[in-house]
Amino acid sequence: MTKTLIQGAQVLVENDSFADVSLLIEGDRIAAFLPKGETVTDAKPMDASGRIIIPGLVNGHTHSHGALARGGVPDDAILETFLSGSAWLNLGRSHDDLALCAQLSAVELIRKGCTACFDLFIELPGPTVEGTHAVAHAYHDVGLRAVVAPMIADQTIYQALPGLLDSFDGPLRNAVAAMTLPDWDSTMAICGEALRNWPVPMDRVRPGIGPTIPLHCSDPFLQRCAHLSADIDIPLQTHLAETRLQQVMAQRKFGTSLTEHLSALGILSPRFSGAHGVWLSDPEMALLAGAEAGISHNPMSNLRLGSGIAPLRRLTDAGVQTGIGTDASNTSDGQNMFEAMRLAATLSRAQTIDTAQWVRTTEAFDMATQGSARLLGFDKLGQIATGWAADLVFLDQTYCHYTPQRATLDQIVLAETGAAVREVMIAGQMVFAEDRILTLDETALRQRALAAAERITHANADARMMNAAAAEVVKGFCHRHCSANLP
Ligand SMILES: [Zn+2]
Numbered sequence: 472m473t474k475t476l477i478q479g480a481q482v483l484v485e486n487d488s489f490a491d492v493s494l495l496i497e498g499d500r501i502a503a504f505l506p507k508g509e510t511v512t513d514a515k516p517m518d519a520s521g522r523i524i525i526p527g528l529v530n531g532h533t534h535s536h537g538a539l540a541r542g543g544v545p546d547d548a549i550l551e552t553f554l555s556g557s558a559w560l561n562l563g564r565s566h567d568d569l570a571l572c573a574q575l576s577a578v579e580l581i582r583k584g585c586t587a588c589f590d591l592f593i594e595l596p597g598p599t600v601e602g603t604h605a606v607a608h609a610y611h612d613v614g615l616r617a618v619v620a621p622m623i624a625d626q627t628i629y630q631a632l633p634g635l636l637d638s639f640d641g642p643l644r645n646a647v648a649a650m651t652l653p654d655w656d657s658t659m660a661i662c663g664e665a666l667r668n669w670p671v672p673m674d675r676v677r678p679g680i681g682p683t684i685p686l687h688c689s690d691p692f693l694q695r696c697a698h699l700s701a702d703i704d705i706p707l708q709t710h711l712a713e714t715r716l717q718q719v720m721a722q723r724k725f726g727t728s729l730t731e732h733l734s735a736l737g738i739l740s741p742r743f744s745g746a747h748g749v750w751l752s753d754p755e756m757a758l759l760a761g762a763e764a765g766i767s768h769n770p771m772s773n774l775r776l777g778s779g780i781a782p783l784r785r786l787t788d789a790g791v792q793t794g795i796g797t798d799a800s801n802t803s804d805g806q807n808m809f810e811a812m813r814l815a816a817t818l819s820r821a822q823t824i825d826t827a828q829w830v831r832t833t834e835a836f837d838m839a840t841q842g843s844a845r846l847l848g849f850d851k852l853g854q855i856a857t858g859w860a861a862d863l864v865f866l867d868q869t870y871c872h873y874t875p876q877r878a879t880l881d882q883i884v885l886a887e888t889g890a891a892v893r894e895v896m897i898a899g900q901m902v903f904a905e906d907r908i909l910t911l912d913e914t915a916l917r918q919r920a921l922a923a924a925e926r927i928t929h930a931n932a933d934a935r936m937m938n939a940a941a942a943e944v945v946k947g948f949c950h951r952h953c954s955a956n957l958p
Contacts, residue, residue, distance in 0.1 A: 472498040473899065476511050479520035481868065481879070485856045486526070486837055489879050494524070496861045499674065499898035503857060519894075521869055523879060526855050527586025527862035527897065528808035530796050531767030531843035532708065532746040534622065535592045535606065536561055537799025538575035539568065539924055544801045548942075550714045550776045551949050553802060554628050556942030559934035560801070560927065561595050566605040568923050569594060573609035573617075575920055578908050579806040580615060583889030586862040586897045587616035589708060589767070589796065589847050591681035591746075597653035598623060603665040607678075611671040614902040614910045616862065618706055618847045620679030621662055623696075624687035625655040628945070631687040632716075633723045638948045639941075647941050655692035663699060675898055677848070679706045684713075685729050686720055690736055697738045704742070706848045709733075711745025711766070714778050716953040718750045728958075730755035739764045744846040746796065747772075748786065749779040756789035765792035765846045768838070770814035771807075772798030780818050784828050794843030795835070809887045812839040816884055832884035865894035 477494040484490050484504065493505040495514060505511070540560040544553055564572075569592060580588055590610075594602040598621035610617040629636050629647045639647055652658075666678035682688045682696045688709075700707040712718055712729050725732040730751065733739055739762035748766040751759075759766065768781050786793055795811050797803050803811075812835050819830035841853030851859040866873070870891035872882055895903035902910055928935075 474502070474511065474514035475517055475899070476505070476514040477517045477519050477524070478507070479518055480522040480524045480865070483523070483525045483855055483880070486833075486840060486854050489523070494855070496899050499861055501855060501857060501859050501861050519865060521867065522893065523866040523868050523873065523883075524855065525864050525866065525883065526840050526853050527864050527895065528584050528812065528839050529794065529843035529847065529853055530580060530585050530588035530806070530808055531744070531794030531846045532769050532796030532798055533576065533588050533590055533806060534799035535573040535576040535590045536564070536569070537801040538572045538579070539920065539927065540799070540801035541804065548776060549946070549949060550778055551628065551716060552942040552946050553776060555945040556938045557801065559931040559938045561593055562931045562934055563927060564594070566599070566602045568927070569602050570605040570609040571916070571919055571923055573606045574613055574911060574916055576800065576806055577610055577613040577615040578911070578913060578916065579800070580808070581613070581895050581903050581908060582892065583807045583809060584864040584892045584895065585806070585808040586864070586895065587844065587847060587849065587852065589618045589620065589679065589706070589843070591620050591622040591683070591708060593622045597658050598661050598665065600661060600665040600668075604670040607669065607671050607676050610676045612910065613908070614675070614897050614900060616675045616849065616852070616897060618677050618679040620681035620706070620708060621665065622681040622683045623658050623662065624683045625652050625658065625689050625692050626687045627652060628687065631684070632720050632948070634952070635945065635948050638944050643937070643940055643944070646937055655689060655695065659692070659695045659699065666699065666705060667703060677705065678703070679708065682707070682709045684710045684717065685733060686717060686724060693733070693736055693738055697736070697740070700742050701740065706742050706744065706846065707738070708744045708746060708767070708846070711748055712750040712755070713747035714953070715750050716949050718957055719952055719955045722957065728752060728755050730758050734758045734762070742848065744792070744794070746798070747778065747781060749773055749781045751782065751786070753785070753789070756786055756791055760790035763792065765794060767794045767796040767843065767846055768815055769796045769798040769803070769811065770818055771803040771811055774814070775802055775804065780822060783815060783819055783830055784822070787834070792842065792845050793838050794846040795839040796843065807889055808839055809889050812836065812884055815839070832881045835884050836880060861896060861899040863896040864892055867891040867893045
């Protein structure tokens, strides 16, 4: 087993306090804290003078397919016009494209200090074993820890939202009405095969399942997802109460809130997490807490799409497991966990003048590390502690963010952007150093990305026009219904 002794840095010990200690790494784990200056004869020494070492940030919710969709979402898009208007960006993608997206996303995450993510990736018209395994291999090869969850549904947005189709007329109505997704039985058969026969070691890259939005999934489909999650013990994540319209539509479609619906179907469990949770009522939070379920707070995307500001303090007070995520690079315009963590802390200050209710920097840091790690289902991840995963981010102590350095964790949470990230270690192995990802050729990756984006844009020109026209109708529908009364 390889041993490395990291010396000379300030280390954030157990997400609590900084200490000038050496870190002994054995294999993929943190083996011990040693006093400054102590040597270990069979360990390779690594000089980390001038570095602040923190645990790698963990992204509780993202979509790798967004990496090839940058700039494709109009700046006035809301979630529902994004879903209808930007669908063209995901059409006609090969398995290589899916892997390319995971690589692009992983590279940005690592460069910005993230060492693990929960990826709900989409393959259209439906998931395949090969596509799912291509994404898993991509993360494995780059070296990022990940949960790879096919994002699946059996209803298009036009089928999912009661009354939406009636807002359309003429040829456009015929076009959106003709859209379908594969039936859930065949989708689940493929997911079962893909996830049960996992192609890479599970220590770093694991399977998950991602029914996209409860409104877009029929009840037996959701139940089958939950059964698969329980059967092979994998995390399940869905977008939960991301917009107010989703709650309005849930009342019309199910006669209950979204979370009550999921609870009645038996979907909630410790393996369950909802992404966003912006529009959750107190009874819904109690259901989530009672099931030991979690929420990934994705503040940047909620701001970008005007979804709202999630009630993070109420969620933690209710006892809901909370993590933090970026969401996709099309709806958050990047994969910056430092930004997401900072927003988690600062947005709470815009919600109340009562400072006791604010999300403190220590809490935001915990959520962005071990909080998200719990949603991913990884044990002993998200802290620098003995026996925990050796997923470490090395920050440059001489960078302007820490000059002067008075309150290190506050400065990391409130100032860091990723600009001071100098090295990243995942599972005891360096994956980023000297401004270079060590596990792939970034220049070649960029060339492949540009070529794929051009091909996708060209091939989907007709779909893009149709999507844009449909999004206009969806926008009108949302404006008419999103303010409807909720119980
Ligand atoms: Zn999402």
